[in-house]
């Protein structure tokens with residue numbers, strides 16, 4: 433009997449928890465704007481298979497270093513613990529010699545032999561999906577590698593634009609049809625070439641079940657190609673994600689590609705501002721908010737943009753800080769806090785979570801060392817989990833409620849949840865005070881350090897250390913007098929009942 437009862441009770445509890453989970457999922461359908469992306473350069477991440485290390489030389493920064501699909505598969509749990517919900521990998525296709533980065537295609541339909549087989553790629557995608565991690569693959573359709581065989585094939589002579597370097601970067605025609613850094617420029621106006629590339633994009637989605645493409649060199653390919661491209665891939669998978677690299681400083685120029693069906697972009701204008709504001713103390717934070725105001729105006733959905741402080745084409749954030757002779761740990765923590773709490777999808781480039789330094793390419797592509805900096809890794813994981821836990825950080829509106837010198841306070845609200853992100857971008861500790869009508873009857877809970885700040889009426893004031901960022905959640909005061917009153921009344925009732933029964937039994 434007892435066992436049976438326990439079994440029934442357990443089953444009922446399990447049923448309740450499943451119901452709750454289903455309800456929670458129904459309440460908020462996951463969208464791409466809820467993801468946290470981790471950017472992997474396959475060759476430089478983790479060597480999981482020595483058998484494909486053909487001409488590997490870790491001492492030569494321009495040679496293959498041995499990373500592969502198996503290596504990524506082995507590190508999926510590391511990524512999960514870091515709070516990552518999607519990975520973006522550099523191109524997977526076969527490259528010509530020394531194309532360790534993946535951007536020099538030799539064969540669009542084969543995987544790079546250093547990275548592994550198509551089966552191993554499929555397995556990686558499947559194992560990622562098992563952990564609820566989505567997979568985005570980098571795709572290049574603008575050019576091939578330098579010595580691609582089609583150049584000597586008379587049947588393919590119209591597959592490239594005439595050999596001519598890009599010389600005038602203000603001339604869109606030249607940017608689209610010229611050769612970028614000497615790379616043979618594919619003629620996407622040729623229907624045959626176009627069909628080949630569109631079929632290829634479809635092929636990899638169907639074969640490997642990936643969830644998105646990071647599109648390389650978007651501005652070097654005509655917009656009408658992207659219109660057709662977006663339609664094709666979304667026909668294969670309706671929720672297929674496209675994040676384009678339009679390397680430009682003007683959101684007006686970048687957002688033009690929204691109309692071509694690309695819903696997301698790596699946000700270069702924000703990247704520039706984040707680096708400028710956080711690499712050196714004393715900078716005002718107001719320009720960060722201005723970028724957001726512009727984004728709201730220009731993009732279809734600015735929450736879909738991908739934010740980053742590091743990538744494989746620019747010198748590392750840590751190097752930027754060192755060049756200014758500032759403290760990399762303090763500076764990086766502030767930049768990461770902004771990256772994870774501002775609107776948009778955070779994209780963490782491998783190594784940033786270990787405070788990796790690096791100059792120009794290829795120095796910014798050093799082999800990943802997983803035990804380099806546990807402290808920043810833990811800090812990043814904490815930010816990752818806060819972002820998942822608090823929808824206001826992913827979907828909330830974003831206002832700057834304090835902008836005073838190097839002090840800044842941002843407010844984010846979503847469906848009754850409110851967070852404040854407080855920055856002291858100066859070296860010295862300062863007092864910071866800010867007001868909000870929402871404070872009444874509330875306290876501010878410091879989510880990174882578990883401290884509390886009590887609001888006094890509409891105002892809160894406290895000291896904040898130099899070069900520090902804090903994340904506060906607005907929380908109701910637990911109504912203690914009422915609680916004590918209720919407990920007191922309960923106890924009194926019990927005493928009365930006991931004495932009542934006592935007297936009754938006596939009589």
Ligand SMILES: [Ca+2]
Pocket residue numbers: 479480481482483484485498499500546
């Ligand atoms: Ca290998």
Ligand SMILES: [Ca+2]
Pocket residue numbers: 574607608609610617618652653
């Ligand atoms: Ca082109």
